[in-house]
Amino acid sequence: MNGQESDALHARVQAFIRTPETSLSDSYESIALAIARFQFSHVHGYERLCRARGIDVAASTAHSVFPAVPTDAFKLARVSAFAPHDTPVAFRTSGTTLGDRGTHWFRHTNSYDMGALAFGAEHLRLASTRRFPVLVVGPPPSELGDSSLTHMLSLFVREWGTLPGETAFFLRGEKLDVERLAEVVKHIDQQALVCGTSFAFVHLLDELESQQIVLPKGSRVMQTGGFKGRSRSVDAGELKRRLAQAFALDVASVTSEYGMTELSTQFYEVGTSVRGFPVYAEPPWARVIPVDGVTLEPVAAGKEGIARIEDLANVDSAWAVIVGDRVRRVDGGFELLGRAHDATPRGCSIAIDEILGAAR
Amino acid sequence: MSRLRDQYRSELSFVTKLSPAGVDFALDHALETDPSQAELDALIDGATEASRVVVVLSSNVFTASLRAIALAKAAAAKVIVKPSRREPMFVRLLAEYASDPDVEIVKEIDIRSIEHGELHAYGSDATLQTIAAQVPNGAVLRAHGTGFGVACIDATAPLDEAAEALSRDVVLFDQSGCLSPRIAFVVGDSERAEAFGRSVYEALNGWATRVPRGAVDEQTLMEVRGYADSMRMVGAVLEAKDHVVAIWDRVRLPPAARVVHIVPLRGPELLDAALGKLAPFVTTVGAYGAPLEMRWLSRGRRAAVLGMMQSPPLDGPVDPRVWPPSTVT
Numbered sequence: 202m203n204g205q206e207s208d209a210l211h212a213r214v215q216a217f218i219r220t221p222e223t224s225l226s227d228s229y230e231s232i233a234l235a236i237a238r239f240q241f242s243h244v245h246g247y248e249r250l251c252r253a254r255g256i257d258v259a260a261s262t263a264h265s266v267f268p269a270v271p272t273d274a275f276k277l278a279r280v281s282a283f284a285p286h287d288t289p290v291a292f293r294t295s296g297t298t299l300g301d302r303g304t305h306w307f308r309h310t311n312s313y314d315m316g317a318l319a320f321g322a323e324h325l326r327l328a329s330t331r332r333f334p335v336l337v338v339g340p341p342p343s344e345l346g347d348s349s350l351t352h353m354l355s356l357f358v359r360e361w362g363t364l365p366g367e368t369a370f371f372l373r374g375e376k377l378d379v380e381r382l383a384e385v386v387k388h389i390d391q392q393a394l395v396c397g398t399s400f401a402f403v404h405l406l407d408e409l410e411s412q413q414i415v416l417p418k419g420s421r422v423m424q425t426g427g428f429k430g431r432s433r434s435v436d437a438g439e440l441k442r443r444l445a446q447a448f449a450l451d452v453a454s455v456t457s458e459y460g461m462t463e464l465s466t467q468f469y470e471v472g473t474s475v476r477g478f479p480v481y482a483e484p485p486w487a488r489v490i491p492v493d494g495v496t497l498e499p500v501a502a503g504k505e506g507i508a509r510i511e512d513l514a515n516v517d518s519a520w521a522v523i524v525g526d527r528v529r530r531v532d533g534g535f536e537l538l539g540r541a542h543d544a545t546p547r548g549c550s551i552a553i554d555e556i557l558g559a560a561r
Numbered sequence: 562m563s564r565l566r567d568q569y570r571s572e573l574s575f576v577t578k579l580s581p582a583g584v585d586f587a588l589d590h591a592l593e594t595d596p597s598q599a600e601l602d603a604l605i606d607g608a609t610e611a612s613r614v615v616v617v618l619s620s621n622v623f624t625a626s627l628r629a630i631a632l633a634k635a636a637a638a639k640v641i642v643k644p645s646r647r648e649p650m651f652v653r654l655l656a657e658y659a660s661d662p663d664v665e666i667v668k669e670i671d672i673r674s675i676e677h678g679e680l681h682a683y684g685s686d687a688t689l690q691t692i693a694a695q696v697p698n699g700a701v702l703r704a705h706g707t708g709f710g711v712a713c714i715d716a717t718a719p720l721d722e723a724a725e726a727l728s729r730d731v732v733l734f735d736q737s738g739c740l741s742p743r744i745a746f747v748v749g750d751s752e753r754a755e756a757f758g759r760s761v762y763e764a765l766n767g768w769a770t771r772v773p774r775g776a777v778d779e780q781t782l783m784e785v786r787g788y789a790d791s792m793r794m795v796g797a798v799l800e801a802k803d804h805v806v807a808i809w810d811r812v813r814l815p816p817a818a819r820v821v822h823i824v825p826l827r828g829p830e831l832l833d834a835a836l837g838k839l840a841p842f843v844t845t846v847g848a849y850g851a852p853l854e855m856r857w858l859s860r861g862r863r864a865a866v867l868g869m870m871q872s873p874p875l876d877g878p879v880d881p882r883v884w885p886p887s888t889v890t
Contacts, residue, residue, distance in 0.1 A: 246794030253793045271787045274794040277813070494783035507783065523787065541780055549621045549683065549739035550817040551707035551842055 221485035233264035243282035269521035275303030292349035313465040320484040324469035335362035338397030341370035392419040398426040415449040425458040465514035482534040579775040596875035603876035608635035619684035704884040708844035712745040723849040724760030726868030733871040736817040754825035758808040762799040774803040784816035
């Protein structure tokens with residue numbers, strides 16, 4: 202029964218993704234409200250969260266009154282409207298060595314894929330040709346099949362790329378194949394897209410030292426992900442500069458993606474704010490709203506808050522999530538200000554982050 | 562002492578973020594001013610003689626400096642103390658009160674200059690690692706890290722009484738101590754755990770007026786909000802303005818701000834298995850009713866009677882674990 206409801210919602214979301222500007226018969230707000238009600242009825246934990254907030258589901262006519270699910274809940278509960286046998290796709294967070302990995306369950310990835318390709322095309326696709334080389338500095342799906350990032354990148358490889366299958370991936374068995382990457386690039390005679398995680402790129406840069414892998418003019422580089430849980434981290438601006446230098450591109454050709462396992466939608470960097478923070482754009486089917494970290498109410502215009510991310514493509518899990526990143530609305534999108542500040546230590550009671558650090 | 566208390570209560574409240582009543586409560590119940598001879602003997606027996614001891618305090622609860630200095634004095638006549646930058650006042654007051662010329666309070670200390678004797682360092686894992694990397698070969702480092710306490714309510718314990726005792730331990734220092742209980746195991750089924758949760762919630766309601774929670778920074782409040790909402794997805798949550806009790810059948814470490822996570826347990830012998838990878842970070846196990854029988858639960862940690870978890874005898878370090886906490890013996 203909820204399968205039919207879900208299918209109908211996915212169809213509305215996909216229609217909205219295809220033509221958001223001309224979808225006069227359906228709006229973001231009405232789809233969001235319908236998904237929120239669907240999740241209230243079928244995602245057990247969400248019903249409890251709504252009830253605890255005193256939400257009168259029948260009487261509520263605004264999607265914005267429905268609460269967002271903390272991303273942490275994906276580690277604790279099955280945030281899904283469906284039973285395990287109905288959700289064959291599972292993307293897992295990288296997790297911590299304490300063993301908590303979050304899981305985002307999917308019946309199918311149709312809406313995910315459609316959104317990723319549509320918004321990815323707007324920000325990454327190279328206009329000159331229908332197909333172009335897509336190279337991934339990351340592991341192939343056969344090695345990391347439960348990663349949403351790997352899924353998205355393999356989607357780009359399959360739908361846009363010219364290299365067959367897993368030959369487009371240059372990290373295997375945790376070993377970066379720099380020589381093959383350089384060799385492949387040497388034979389490329391058209392604009393290419395190179396994608397990878399920040400951490401993998403740092404290793405690539407380490408191996409390259411001062412050497413370059415010269416990409417054809419007009420090529421792009423997409424970096425994503427931070428350094429959470431890693432022993433090394435590099436300033437995002439510096440990483441971009443070094444990547445541009447390594448691939449013989451200008452810095453503007455290196456763009457960043459912001460996404461997470463708990464979402465079905467990604468966000469792309471479109472510039473830098475006057476305050477020096479990266480500004481990301483969201484597609485019409487997702488909204489990033491700064492909210493007060495305690496009351497979870499939207500903050501005043503221009504103020505920073507933690508991110509409440511609404512994502513219509515999350516039909517079967519959590520259409521709105523609360524993440525620990527601080528954001529601020531600006532013209533053209535939102536500033537990504539980084540993680541929320543650490544709590545001030547008040548005693549010798551151990552902080553959760555300290556346990557995670559010690560257990561790494 | 563009462564004159565000093567009146568004089569410095571507000572200042573201590575400001576620097577510790579405890580409410581004024583919370584400062585008084587800590588001074589009354591977690592400052593070891595009247596140890597027995599047997600406790601002092603144990604303290605001295607546990608110390609190794611040193612030419613001098615340098616004590617570096619950082620993120621301790623404020624009363625812990627008394628034990629830190631006592632441990633140092635048990636090892637050496639000459640003691641140099643560098644108090645925490647955030648809270649230097651209580652150490653200074655202690656030193657003034659004790660008027661021991663061999664206890665010197667310093668604002669800064671160069672760890673690399675400690676060429677002999679012992680260094681007693683307190684703080685977070687990151688702080689201790691930094692210190693450990695700087696200690697010269699001639700000095701011995703005794704590091705005391707952070708951690709948290711757990712409570713275990715046995716199958717026969719009266720729930721209301723156990724809840725009152727647990728709440729007392731929660732309220733002391735608003736859970737900011739390394740002995741503060743943040744997880745409570747209730748031997749029995751989910752219904753018993755939920756009943757205990759309700760009792761703890763009610764007990765904390767009572768404490769909220771007698772000893773109000775102190776100031777909590779915004780990040781911690783955000784963590785509390787996130788914890789409570791996550792728990793609502795999976796378990797039962799009872800939330801008041803200044804405290805939260807959640808009951809779930811799996812372990813989760815809650816933020817430290819009068820937030821108690823309650824877990825049903827089939828038997829006390831399963832406590833460590835339930836804690837999983839959190840087990841090495843447990844400093845103390847507080848048991849209700851039958852502490853001697855449940856003593857073995859502590860497995861190298863301090864065993865305590867529930868309600869007295871924050872008031873251990875002055876017989877050695879509060880935390881007997883060896884730093885860094887990688888394994889449970």
